[in-house]
Amino acid sequence: MQRMIVTVILVVGLGFSLMVLASGVGLWHLPDNQQGYSPPQPIDYSHRLHAGELNINCRFCHSGAWESRHAGIPSTDVCMKCHKFVTDSFDVMQAELKRAGDAKEKPQTMVSDELRKLYDAFGLDKDLKPIDGVEPKSIPWVRVHNLPDYVRFSHKAHVTAGVSCQHCHGPVESMERMSQFSSLSMGWCVDCHRESTEAGINGKQVHASTDCSVCHH
Amino acid sequence: MTDVQSKTWWKGPREQTGAASIPQPHTDGPAQLSRRRFLEAAGFVVSTAAVSGCGRAPVETALPFGVHPEGVQPGRMKHYASTCLGCAAGCGLLVGTRDGRPLKMEGIPEHPLSKGGLCAVGQAVPLGLYDSQRLTHPLKGREKAEWSAIDDDVIAALKQAEQDGGVVRVVTGTVNSPTLQHCIDTFLGQFTDGRHVSFDPISSSAILDAHARTHGKRVLPHYKFDEAKVIVSFGADFLGTWISPVEFTAGWRTQRVPDESDAEMSWHVHLEGRMSLTGSKADKRYRLTPNDYGLVLSHLAVRLGELAGRTLNDVPPSAASPIDDADLDHISGQLWKHREACLVLCDSQDVQVQVLVNYLNELLGNYGKTLDIARPSRQRLGNDRELIDLIEDLRAGKVQALLVAGPDLTHNLPNRREMAELVAKVSLVVSLAERVNDFAELAHFVCPDHHPLESWLDAEPISGVVSLCQPTIRPLGNTRSILESFAKWSGRKATAYDIVRATWRDTIMPRQHKTQVFADFWNQSVHDGFVQVDPLPSEAHEFRPAVVKYGDRNASHTGASLELYAKIGMPDSRHSHNPWLQELPDPISKVTWDNYVCMSPKTAARLDATDGDVVRVEVVGGEAIELPAFIQPGQHDDLFSVALGYGSKGTERFADVGPQWFEARTTVGENGLVGTNVASLLAIGNETVGYVRSDVKVTKTGRRHDLATTQEHDHIEVPAAVAPHGAERREVVQETTLSAFRVDPKSGAVELHHDVEHQLWDEDHPKNGHAWGMVIDLNACTGCSACLIACQSENNVAVVGRDEVRRQREMHWIRIDRYYSGEGDDIEVAHQPMMCQHCDNAPCETVCPVLATVHSEEGLNEQAYNRCVGTRYCANNCPTKCGGSTGSNIHTTTYCRIWCSIPT
Helix, strand or coil, X not given: CHHHHHXXXXXXXXXXXXXXXXXXXXXXXXXXXXXXXXXXXXXXXXXXXXXXXXXXXXXXXXXXXXXXXXXXXXXXXXXXXXXCCCCCCHHHHHHHHHHXXXXXXXXXXXXXXXHHHHHHHHCECCCCCECCCCCCCCCCEECCCCCCCCCCXXXXXXXXXXXXXXXXXXXXXXXXXXXXXXXXXXXXXXXHHHHHHHHCECCECCCCCCXXXXXXX | CCCHHHCCCECCHHHHHXXXXXXXXXXXXXXXXXXXXXXXXXXXXXXXXXXXXXXXXCCCEECCCCCCCXXXXXXXXXXXXXXXXXXXXXXXXXXXXXXXXXXXXXECCCCCCXXXXXXXXXXXXXXXXXXXXXXXXXXXXXEECCHHHHHHHHHHHHHHHHHHCCEEEEEECCCCCHHHHHHHHHHHCCCCEEEEEECCCCCCHHHHHHHHHHHCCCCEEEECHHHCCEEEEECCCCCCCCCXXXXXXXXHHHCCCXXXXXXXXXXXXXXXXXXXXXXXXXXXXXXXXXXXXXXXXXXXXXXXXXXXXXXCCXXXXXXXXXXXXXXXXXHHHHHHHCCCCEEEEECCCCHHHHHHHHHHHHHCCCECCCEEEEEEECCCCCCHHHHHHHHHHHHCCCCCEEEECCCCCCCCCXXXXXXXXXXXXXXXXXXXXXXXXXXXXXXXXXXXXXXXXXXCEEEEEECXXXXXXXXXXXXXXCCCCHHHHHHHHCCCCCCHXXXXXXXXXXXXXXXXXXXXXXXXXXXXXXXHCEEECCCCCCCCCCCCHXXXXXXXXXXXXXXXXXXXXXXXXXXXXXXXXCHHHHCCCCCCCXXXXXXXXXXXXXXXXHHCCCCXXXXXXXXXXXXXXXXXXXXXXXXXXXXXXEECCCCCCCHHHHHHCCCCCCCCCCCCCCCCCCCCCCHHHXXXXXXXXXXXXXXXXXXXXXXXXXXXXXXXXXXXXXXXXXXXXXXXXXXCCCCCCHHHHHHCCCCCCCCCCCCCCCCCCCXXXXXXXCCCCCCCCCCCCCCCCHHHHHHHHHHCCCCCCHHHHHCCCCCCCCEEEEEEECCHHHCEEEEEEECCCCCXXXXXXXXXXCCXXXXXXXXXXXXXXXXXXXXXXXXXXCCCCCCCCCCCCCCCCCCCCCCCCCCC
């Protein structure tokens, strides 16, 4: 009798667990699947502003994608190409120009809080002059897309084949903070390789191999 | 050549006699890990793995550059031209760097000497850069010190030395760098009696001394093997370790690959006592003890003198030649027929013998043709006379300051205890070694030099070929270039870069006529890695026959003798820190991790010794050493040979190399080191340091030290009676003679086609696009093993240690099978590199339970190593046993690009 009660409880429990599992399957990620991962970054950088509103080409900062397997995160001096001049938001800078013009003064250097972090890393003082003996440092960006060590992915091969950045990285130009759009799982890779071989990319015939060693070597 | 079809080829004595070749684990020493400890460790590992698997992926940062350096692209290999400083041969080096780290060495294809080749030692160079035992700061006594403090002390001590008599000695290996030579000369110019001592652990001093006698100038000829139709070498291992093996191999190869339209090959005769790599590739090999080189050369000189119509003012030798007269007639006839296009070489350290060699080359008109002394070699300039003088000066207590860079002065000389006492009497002792070696232990100051990949330097290996060595990484420690150290002690503060540039502006640039703008000249030279300029003025005179005397005219030597030599993977003890080179199977003996006493099978039978029996080698009335025996087919019955460069300080680190499982045994020997130092048996003579000792007594001690040899690993033979159809033993080596090749280029090729009765799989491997193939020219392959280390470097292949090699678990992805054929005097050797054959219906693929080995659409066998669970079915089913027995996994199914020391 007692054994029967235990069995019934176990069977009910098992059924309940399976139901919970089944209902949650759509939301489930396998371990190591970081889809949707969107960690806070050391500087509150907006892809929406740069890639979307200002329409800066991806290649301006991530030039490595066309030359190497790493797309690369731009070095601090790449940021400085624009931010040598753009030191604060458009409105704040315009307001300061107007104020200085009205008061017939030289406009002050306005620096936003977020850009101050960039200038600190680059070794610039409050007037944006280089500080003696301070070398430009790296900004410790948090890595969003991270493949396992046993996978060798090459940006160059994909970009030159005509795969658009958004195809894997999603609508980056609308993301305020960068987030992992695709699952980056093996099934996802292989699906695309099969489809591309059949249908081509942008009308171009391609041969995306599904040999193991294409990625695992 | 004998009837080629009836020969049998065998890998080792056990295979020859048909005995089982099952390897045995070590018999020495107890197990180090108890069962209890193993269970503890296993439990810990499993629970840690379980816990760590549950966590979320760790947060990783990605650090971009602060300021992006021009031309650098993360993830892409970038190559810089430089010069290999592994030895003084000065081969061109392309240093592959990725993300700021030098990782992979290649040869420079345009280099006039090495022509794109690089040897095993050159391939292993980067491992030394990342070596944890390299000094990262200067030492004062045994303590870490600052450079400024050391410089103050050294300069003060040098001033004191000058006041006390000014006897200052700088000891280095061969210095072929014009800049370093200039720095040393400037430094020594400050003292009343400052002298530079060139000391090579393996010296060719006798060749230079012989030229001083015959040509009035101490030079080393530049040997041109690409123009030699007949090569007669007395023990000179020019494909393996002699002077500049990569360059010589490239030259030798040009005469060894017959074309169907022009089937010509050089004729290469090798006379030697031990079995060397060069001997293994010779057309005709004679066994001859080094003591008899002089006698045989004298007999050759008499014959060639008759042919040339010249006689020496000396009585010809009366003793019979150990080589048959008919053979000598044939050799001298061939030499005379190809006069002005042949070479006679010898590695003897007897100056009189080398004088005789010069005489032969002069008789044959080779000077100016195959031997160049107008543009001489600067690849081995060691002067043993200077070394002997230095020891005399030390004994007399005359030396006030001794500075040593390069070779370890204590390790490479016979009497280390006396050396320590002598050095203790010197008031200033400085070592510039990269590691704390035996001599650095005795030094007051150790001022570590940069690793070659961190420093600016140059080299002029052949007069007129000057190459640059450029840094490819910022120095990892607080070390200092040897150029800067000598400049500082000469009262000058300059960077190595400025010092090298200054020499190039003042002395190298005026020797060329292409450009007058230094910036252009410099930039082009840094880009190319080398530059060809006018040679230094030559002061060699006409040949002086008066100095030539026949050698050993009375009797040929009898009784046992000993020859000390350098192994291909260990040219000197400076490379002993390098585990890749330690685990490199010697191309002939296939032994790893040890040096040993080579003896012929007959001698071994007489001594009742087998491989691994420790024997005592005693020079009558002198030192003795104890080392394991190794039976070497092809060795002269009266000769024992032992490799130098082993047993050096620092190799105790390899005690625990490899997996430390509960049956693991140590890699080091009883002395706590890898191998045994045999420099105590060197013969310091009046003129040169000799590597051959007569009157040697060898006895068995009764102890054992198991050698880790790979020679019979992976040997499988299915008995003919049970072999399935198509799997019978086939010819291992397919060969033909040159005359047969001339008639029919396909001669010797045995093509066996088997009808397959039962096919397990359909032909399911169609190759629609690319298909891969790789061919190795076995006529050119010397078995030098550079490809093996290149593969290890490229693929980061692990080192497993002596015990694991004994268990057939070496991880090398390439092995080079070495086969013997014949007996006694007529041993022939064949080398056969083996790596994954990329079979079409690959046996490894059909047995993998998890589909980790699969076939690519381009016809390659591929290994998805993250899928492998380690059943090792693949290895067991591999017919060629390629990568057969690695730890958990076979790796060799990666497509192989070969880095051969032989340029094609």
